Amino acid sequence: MLEHGKIDGKQAIFLMLSVVLPTAILTIPAGIVRTARQDAWLSVMAATLAVLLIAWLVVSLSLRFPGKTLCEYAEEILGKTLGKIVCLLYIWLFFLYAGSGAVRQFSFFLVTAMMPETPIEVFSITVVAVAAYAVRNGLEVLCRFNQLFLPVTGLLAIVFFLSTIEMKPARLLPVFDAGLLPIVKGTVMPTMLMGEIVLLAMIIPYLNKPEEAQRIAILSALFNGFVLTASTLEALLIFGPDLAAHWIFPTFNAVRVISIANFLERLESVIVAFWVLGGFVKVGVFYYVAVLGSAQCLNLKDYRPLVLPVGVILVSFSSFMHGENIVDMIYYISQIQVPFMLIVFEVGIPLLLLIIALVRGKGGQSS
Amino acid sequence: MLKFIKPRRAGMMSRGKSQSRDERPTNKPDQTVTSGGSSKKQVLTPDLETNLREIKSILNNCSDVVYREFVFAQNEQLKLALIYTDGLVDNAQVSDQIMRALALEVPMSVPGQQITKARALEFIRERGLCIHQINESAQLEDIIRSILSGDTVLLVDGHATAIINKARGWEMRSITEPEAETTVRGPREAFVESLRVNTALIRRKIKSPNLKVEALRLGEVTDTDIAIIYIKGIVNEKLVAEVKSRLERIEIDGILESGYIEELIEDSPWSFFPTINHSERPDRVAAMLLEGRVAILVDGTPFVLSVPTLFVEFLQATEDYYHRFLFSSAIRLLRFLAMIITLTLPGLYIAVLAFHHELLPTALLLSIAAQHESVPYPVIIEVLLMEVTFEILREAGIRLPRPIGQAVSIVGALVIGEAAVRAGLVAAATVIVVAGTGIASFVIAYNLSASLRLLRFLIMFLSAFLGLFGLISGLAVIGIHLCTLRSFGVPYLSPLVPITGVNLTDTLIRAPWWAMFYRPRLIARQNQKRLAQGLKPSPPPSRRKG
Structure with a gap:
């Protein structure tokens, strides 16, 4: 096996939180409020239910092939050539694309929020370099690092309470103003972003108790949904649907309004600094699965020689594939990336694989 | 000529040659006991003059070695010789309990009896010496090492065996207050430079037969005594084996401080962070042993190593366990x-x-x-x-x-x-x-x-x-x-990461003693319970009702 480390259930859940939340918490509120307006929080809740289905799909597929990652069982189900093609599709169009998207988003955000005069590449290279150090040391280290800093980021939840004074429940009314359709439309984007937990398909073989996978997937989907609903609600309660849709990063702006005793104010730089730690993990996980998948696809004995080249690809993808500026990027995410990712990689291929596996009778015990 | 006396630089030794390992018998514990040994080693002859000449030629130009020849009180034909290093022996013991006993007092114990040359060695061993601990050896190498370690060697004419008397005694620093780890409350003694005193300080705290003190020698030239201490039954046996195997692969000319060993056996030599802790406090080392760690004592330094080491140890002081837990x-x-x-x-x-x-x-x-x-x-x-x-x-x-x-x-x-x-x-x-x-x-x-x-x-x-x-x-x-x-x-960051719930009681906070039920789970793997449940003190029932 390429990876010798084992992770426990708690670490896997934490990892899935860091995969989804760091970027989603920034982009989701504005994106949904634009379509679903003051009912955006209902969209996120509905999306959580949809993600539970995705989680169930991916985990039951993985459990049919114990000890194998997505790249390995795709070959077993579809045969060598087709399997490798599916594997490469996942690596290039999902892991690397979404990973570089995360890099780009972070870099954009840091440039916008903290250091507008610094070239954006400085940030993307630094983020990828730090992630590369973790990836080189394997999944176990990545998970431990995540576990180390997550409590710190958890403290950021306090910020939510610090801004309650600005909140007005009336801003959520009227409910169902435009009927059900905008809410359903608003569901698509959060489903896709939370659906990134399909990465579990690459990680389940390294759980010390793989039979817990179903529980892990459900818990992480629920927790992600909870946090995102809360942050959408926060943006709505503070700014109302008009203003929230106007901001690019409403969650970030929500922090700006905090002012307590003329001392606790302008906390945003501190928040950003801590939240960057989550970004390292998010990029790290995508980076890791890309490296691991490539090594399995190429039948290598060690994935470490691939860390540097894949890192270079991540940086260059982040510079060329995600638009010129942040507005472009948000547009790409909501208009192009969402349907493509969601339909093809998060639902389509796994569902297809599961059906073919069932028809051809591949895989061991079905759960 | 004895190979181990030749100074050799560690860097020059090729690890591939199996021969270089065979030449060094230094790593086996307690070599002073007469054992078969390989035929290559030099042994004593029955002739006293030859033996003395041989030893003198090896210890040539060592002006601190003293040779004292005299005759046995019971038989004037029987020649004896004492060899020891001046300054490393207890002069009073050597002159009173060895010299005086053999040269003057033996006749009093067996008046009128003539001891023959053939029976002399046995007689001296059994009745002649008033030394608390003696050994015998025929190996020249052992004898030389004993002399240089501070033992007094007695050669008897006609016998190819030497009696090694442990009458060590040298000037050393007395036990003082710790300098590097001072405390307001807690024992005020620190380790000293002498290995034996240090092991005694630990033994005085842990009077269990399970406290094991294994001996080892390291350093081709300095031949430094090392002790590996652990508590059997608490410690993870694999850990002891690992410590021993890491120590045994050390080939170096000299060990002057435990820092040498630390750098030679640590897990991550390039890391900024210390992965082996040291202490000069016997109470701290005893606490480490009770948690299932292994301590490594080195002769010549008051700093004792303890492994495995966790990151949180560096944020903990011995005193934390003596003061009340909230503080x-x-x-x-x-x-x-x-x-x-x-x-x-x-x-x-x-x-x-x-x-x-x-x-x-x-x-x-x-x-x-x-x-x-x-x-x-x-x-x-x-x-x-x-x-x-x-x-x-x-x-x-x-x-x-x-x-x-x-x-x-x-x-x-x-x-x-x-x-x-x-x-x-x-x-x-x-x-x-x-x-x-x-x-x-x-x-x-x-x-x-x-x-x-x-x-x-x-x-x-x-x-x-x-x-x-x-x-x-x-x-x-x-x-x-x-x-x-x-x-x-x-894992260095345990019990914080990966998180071990029961051990969080002793990390960034210290729970009260009645709540710290378990030893560090990843260190003391087999035997984790250290405290009975329900020890939390409470007022007697009569008071509670009123």
Whole structure:
């Protein structure tokens, strides 16, 4: 096996939180409020239910092939050539694309929020370099690092309470103003972003108790949904649907309004600094699965020689594939990336694989 | 000629040759007992003159070795010879209990009896010597080593066996208060330079037959005594085997301090962080042993190594366990804060002043900006200047004789700080930051603060280039690095990461003794329970009703 480390259930859940939340918490509120307006929080809740289905799909597929990652069982189900093609599709169009998207988003955000005069590449290279150090040391280290800093980021939840004074429940009314359709439309984007937990398909073989996978997937989907609903609600309660849709990063702006005793104010730089730690993990996980998948696809004995080249690809993808500026990027995410990712990689291929596996009778015990 | 006496440099020894290992019998415990041995080794002959000549030729030009020849009181034909190193033996014991007994007093115990040459050795061993511990050996190598270790060797004419008397005694420092780990409450004794005294100090604390003290010798030339101490039944047997195998592969000319061993057996030689802890306090080492660790004692140094080592150990002081737990927990949190300050405060200062003015309240920002008005260069240069000055002063304070050292460190810092601010070289705020960082670094254990002091400079540079983002990136790299570290197979950050719930009682806080039920789970794997349940004290039932 390429990876010798084992992770426990708690670490896997934490990892899935860091995969989804760091970027989603920034982009989701504005994106949904634009379509679903003051009912955006209902969209996120509905999306959580949809993600539970995705989680169930991916985990039951993985459990049919114990000890194998997505790249390995795709070959077993579809045969060598087709399997490798599916594997490469996942690596290039999902892991690397979404990973570089995360890099780009972070870099954009840091440039916008903290250091507008610094070239954006400085940030993307630094983020990828730090992630590369973790990836080189394997999944176990990545998970431990995540576990180390997550409590710190958890403290950021306090910020939510610090801004309650600005909140007005009336801003959520009227409910169902435009009927059900905008809410359903608003569901698509959060489903896709939370659906990134399909990465579990690459990680389940390294759980010390793989039979817990179903529980892990459900818990992480629920927790992600909870946090995102809360942050959408926060943006709505503070700014109302008009203003929230106007901001690019409403969650970030929500922090700006905090002012307590003329001392606790302008906390945003501190928040950003801590939240960057989550970004390292998010990029790290995508980076890791890309490296691991490539090594399995190429039948290598060690994935470490691939860390540097894949890192270079991540940086260059982040510079060329995600638009010129942040507005472009948000547009790409909501208009192009969402349907493509969601339909093809998060639902389509796994569902297809599961059906073919069932028809051809591949895989061991079905759960 | 004996091979092990030849000085050989460790670097020159080729590890591939199996022969070099065969030539060194030094690593087997207790060689003084007569054992078969290989035929290659030199042995004694029955002739006293030949033996003496042989030993003298080996110990040629060693003017501290004393040869004392005399005759046996019961039989004047029987020649005896005592060989010992002057200064390493207890002179009173050698003259009274050996010389006096053999040369004068033996006739009193068996009046009128003539002891023949053939029976002499047995007689002397059984009735002639008043020494508490003796050994016998025919191996020249053992004999030479015994002489140089402080034993007194008695050669008997006509016998190819020497009697080795343990009448050691030399000038040494008495047991004093610990210098490096002082406490307000707790035992006031520290280890000394003598291995035997140190093992005794531990034995006095743990009177269990399960406290094992295994002996080992390391160093081709210095032949230093090492003791591996652990408590059987608590310790993980695999750990003991691992410690032994790591020690046994050491081939070096000399071991003068436990630091040599530390660097030769640690898990991550390139890491900034210490993965082996040391202590000069017997109570601390005893506590480590009770938690299932292995202690490594080295003759000639009061610093005892203990493995495996966890990161949190460096934030814990022995005293924490003696004071009441609320106070101890508060102090531990304070140390944690001090650790973060040591690592990040100068970096944070640079980042805020160079990039993130908005984080400071306006009044403070104005005052700091006014101070920087007269300073002609960027903040990073200013902070570097003061940090380096501070490190120099600190080093000067340690190296100088103690009375001068303190004066230099305090007065020097004040004068230089004050003068530098007046002269417009640095801002007053910078001096405050550097001084605060310096004081914070004194709060945590010395070996951790040493690595943090180095990493602080890395953080400073990153902050100067990339502001808070640089600072966080630096912390992330350090965090990832800490996650990769292991000490003898135990994750360095445990029990924090991976999280071990039951052991969190003794990390950044210290739970009361009646709640610390378990030993560190990843260290004492087999035997974890250390405390009975339900020991929490409560008032007697009669009082409770009223």
